[in-house]
Amino acid sequence: VSGEGYPSDSEPQTMSVYLRVRPFSKEEVNSCEDQECVVIENDQTVTLNAPKGSATMKSSEKGVGLSIHKFSFTQIFGPDTTQIKLFEETVQSQMSDFLNGNNALIFSYGVTNAGKTYTIQGSPKDPGILPRVLDATFHHIRGHQYDSMDIKPHLRNDAQFLTSEQVKQEKSIKAAVFASCKESDTLSVSLRSRSSSFMVADSTVKVDGGQFALWVAFFEIYNECVYDLLQPALCSKSKKRAVLRVCDDGAGNAYVKDLRWINIMNLSEANKILQYGNKNRSAAATKMNQCSSRSHSIFTMKLLKIDNDAVKGISEFSLCDLAGSERCNKTKTFGERLKEAANINNSLLILGKCIMALRNNQADRSKSCIPFRESKLTKLFQSFFCGKGKASMIVNINQCASTYDETLHVMKFSAVAKQVVQVILEKPVLLSPCLFGRDGKPLVRPGTDSLAMEGYLSEDELLDEEDEADMSVMPQDELLSLVENLKSKLLAERRKNLVQEMEIRKEMGDAMMQQIMESEELRSREMEELKESYQEKLENTFEMYKEAIKEHAYQSAMRNLEDDYVSLDEFTAEQEKVEGLKICHTWNRTSTYDFVLTEERCKRLYKEKSALETMCESKQQVFEYNLHIFLFKSSLSLLNYCFPADHSKSLEDVLLQNIEKDKEIEMLKEQLEKSLKSSPVQLRPKRGLLANIKDAVTSPRNSSSARTLRKTVRAFTSLRMFLA
Numbered sequence: 103v104s105g106e107g108y109p110s111d112s113e114p115q116t117m118s119v120y121l122r123v124r125p126f127s128k129e130e131v132n133s134c135e136d137q138e139c140v141v142i143e144n145d146q147t148v149t150l151n152a153p154k155g156s157a158t159m160k161s162s163e164k165g166v167g168l169s170i171h172k173f174s175f176t177q178i179f180g181p182d183t184t185q186i187k188l189f190e191e192t193v194q195s196q197m198s199d200f201l202n203g204n205n206a207l208i209f210s211y212g213v214t215n216a217g218k219t220y221t222i223q224g225s226p227k228d229p230g231i232l233p234r235v236l237d238a239t240f241h242h243i244r245g246h247q248y249d250s251m252d253i254k255p256h257l258r259n260d261a262q263f264l265t266s267e268q269v270k271q272e273k274s275i276k277a278a279v280f281a282s283c284k285e286s287d288t289l290s291v292s293l294r295s296r297s298s299s300f301m302v303a304d305s306t307v308k309v310d311g312g313q314f315a316l317w318v319a320f321f322e323i324y325n326e327c328v329y330d331l332l333q334p335a336l337c338s339k340s341k342k343r344a345v346l347r348v349c350d351d352g353a354g355n356a357y358v359k360d361l362r363w364i365n366i367m368n369l370s371e372a373n374k375i376l377q378y379g380n381k382n383r384s385a386a387a388t389k390m391n392q393c394s395s396r397s398h399s400i401f402t403m404k405l406l407k408i409d410n411d412a413v414k415g416i417s418e419f420s421l422c423d424l425a426g427s428e429r430c431n432k433t434k435t436f437g438e439r440l441k442e443a444a445n446i447n448n449s450l451l452i453l454g455k456c457i458m459a460l461r462n463n464q465a466d467r468s469k470s471c472i473p474f475r476e477s478k479l480t481k482l483f484q485s486f487f488c489g490k491g492k493a494s495m496i497v498n499i500n501q502c503a504s505t506y507d508e509t510l511h512v513m514k515f516s517a518v519a520k521q522v523v524q525v526i527l528e529k530p531v532l533l534s535p536c537l538f539g540r541d542g543k544p545l546v547r548p549g550t551d552s553l554a555m556e557g558y559l560s561e562d563e564l565l566d567e568e569d570e571a572d573m574s575v576m577p578q579d580e581l582l583s584l585v586e587n588l589k590s591k592l593l594a595e596r597r598k599n600l601v602q603e604m605e606i607r608k609e610m611g612d613a614m615m616q617q618i619m620e621s622e623e624l625r626s627r628e629m630e631e632l633k634e635s636y637q638e639k640l641e642n643t644f645e646m647y648k649e650a651i652k653e654h655a656y657q658s659a660m661r662n663l664e665d666d667y668v669s670l671d672e673f674t675a676e677q678e679k680v681e682g683l684k685i686c687h688t689w690n691r692t693s694t695y696d697f698v699l700t701e702e703r704c705k706r707l708y709k710e711k712s713a714l715e716t717m718c719e720s721k722q723q724v725f726e727y728n729l730h731i732f733l734f735k736s737s738l739s740l741l742n743y744c745f746p747a748d749h750s751k752s753l754e755d756v757l758l759q760n761i762e763k764d765k766e767i768e769m770l771k772e773q774l775e776k777s778l779k780s781s782p783v784q785l786r787p788k789r790g791l792l793a794n795i796k797d798a799v800t801s802p803r804n805s806s807s808a809r810t811l812r813k814t815v816r817a818f819t820s821l822r823m824f825l826a
């Protein structure tokens with residue numbers, strides 16, 4: 103990382119962050135996970151489109167945040183990318199660094215089921231980066247292998263000479279590990295042909311006549327505890343796996359104390375080590391009811407360059423398969439699971455914090471503290487972020503709509519990582535390995551100041567906050583001061599833990615709160631939809647009833663009109679007759695002939711006329727009554743429908759009034775019938791009701807019958823309007 107004291111020729115470069123998008127599985131296609139959430143624009147740009155129902159889409163609908171996000175990467179590998187292409191285009195430069203004595207780190211990051219393990223380890227038929235790195239390494243050192251097994255990696259960057267007894271021990275450990283593994287040649291066969299393209303391209307690696315020894319270790323970090331995956335699995339359920347400590351080598355480099363390192367000679371042995379470690383990992387996971395993706399697994403290779411029984415250089419290549427980055431609110435975690443999620447989140451959170459702090463330190467020169475020591479993972483990776491090796495990240499994502507929000511979170515994290523600038527230091531002489539003798543004491547090289555070497559402590563003497571000193575041999579006052587010292591350390595540690603716990607609690611609290619709010623919002627939306635559907639149903643029913651009442655009212659009105667109306671033709675004919683008689687009467691008065699006879703006839707006709715007029719009036723009254731009754735009845739039905747309880751009393755009153763009106767009508771009808779019987783006028787057969795109404799309304803004559811009909815039509819229209 104850029105900073106004072108680095109050589110001026112060290113080229114700053116941003117951390118390489120690659121993206122690999124895995125293809126859909128058949129099940130995912132069947133369950134409609136493909137909603138075009140991930141669109142690869144070109145080799146370096148990808149667009150993420152939030153699917154319907156995702157939290158991102160909901161936030162964008164509320165105007166908080168966007169539904170489309172664009173990200174750029176060092177290189178993007180689509181679903182069709184082969185393992186060999188990925189290896190050649192991502193690992194090539196780091197592979198050369200490693201073979202030339204520099205350190206390298208690759209870590210895969212992503213949610214569960216995004217393809218991290220597939221990318222790092224692959225399958226026996228299609229090996230991932232790790233077997234290919236091993237294969238390329240063996241290809242490189244072939245014919246130059248140091249096979250005595252008596253020089254072993256020590257602490258973080260150093261080496262130790264082993265006694266013959268120790269070599270025997272190493273050999274028996276290796277034999278025990280291999281004894282439980284099956285021979286598998288398929289991997290090496292499939293790799294041989296495929297990684298040849300890398301070998302051809304690899305012309306920068308120098309062998310310089312020395313010899314090489316490759317030592318490997320495989321461990322995992324679960325719940326902030328380091329476990330060796332190359333230790334034999336425990337048979338008894340009650341026995342706990344040994345937790346290894348992360349210590350400081352005295353030069354500020356963290357290393358895993360008592361970690362098993364195994365010297366391997368070929369790819370077949372490397373494959374057995376991988377098999378053994380993976381078996382141990384899944385056995386431990388099953389025993390603890392844990393899912394393997396809940397731990398970070400780290401495979402480390404150390405390449406020792408040996409010349410004339412002296413170690414000239416040590417380089418390290420670590421490949422880390424990080425735990426799934428999903429947040430605790432999605433994993434429905436309780437108890438142990440919650441602790442597990444909190445620890446995963448914590449280490450990934452601290453990794454994120456470190457990356458963020460590195461980026462910020464580059465942006466503004468006021469250097470803030472980078473919290474590497476807050477988690478085991480970042481403690482072990484610290485040197486890579488401080489110029490002692492090149493780190494690169496492979497971000498794995500799936501394209502599933504259901505995990506979109508988590509994928510977006512991963513992409514945001516990667517966007518920050520991509521801005522981290524690394525300044526890789528040329529390995530200075532001081533960083534070349536310190537050698538330890540067979541007694542565990544540092545070896546004095548010719549030309550090295552022996553006083554300077556006295557500063558080195560053996561592994562057991564190294565001061566580390568996690569190490570315990572042997573107190574039984576110490577004088578009392580030293581013990582007391584040690585106790586004081588430890589007390590203040592404990593206090594500081596407790597404070598640090600408290601702050602850390604508060605941060606985790608806050609993050610988890612926030613996540614839970616967000617989940618509660620999301621489910622609350624979902625529930626209220628469902629309630630709203632339910633309310634709307636009921637409202638709609640109610641309105642439909644109401645409309646249905648209204649239509650039925652209208653229909654009923656119309657039918658009743660029609661029936662009443664048919665029953666009680668006198669044909670207009672008939673009425674007009676009668677009137678014309680009366681008019682004619684009037685004229686005749688006037689004409690007859692001037693004539694003397696047959697005067698008496700005409701007068702009598704006139705009287706009779708007048709009588710008939712007045713009878714007819716009475717009849718008409720009665721009929722009109724009957725019609726009007728019927729119309730009023732009908733209107734009352736309709737209003738009543740409507741009121742009863744709308745206000746069933748509150749108006750029952752007033753409705754009863756109206757009904758009583760109606761009954762009285764009905765009686766009145768009956769009486770009037772009887773009178774009318776009587777008058778009709780007494781009337782000598784014979785009624786002509788009725789014409790169609792509607793034709794009568796039409797005639798009356800369109801008639802130019804302003805006769806009383808026409809007026810009556812027009813009034814009726816108006817009443818009928820207002821009734822229809824009232825009902826509508």
Ligand SMILES: Nc1ncnc2c1ncn2[C@@H]1O[C@H](COP(=O)(O)OP(=O)(O)OP(=O)(O)O)[C@@H](O)[C@H]1O
Nearest residue numbers: 124125213214215216217218219220221395425426
């Ligand atoms: N590029 C790919 N091509 C074909 N299949 C793939 C690819 N990447 C992943 N897969 C398949 O997808 C599934 C999930 O992959 P993998 O186990 O590597 O995910 P992961 O991210 O490591 O999950 P976890 O965090 O749970 O360990 C596996 O069945 C794997 O074979």
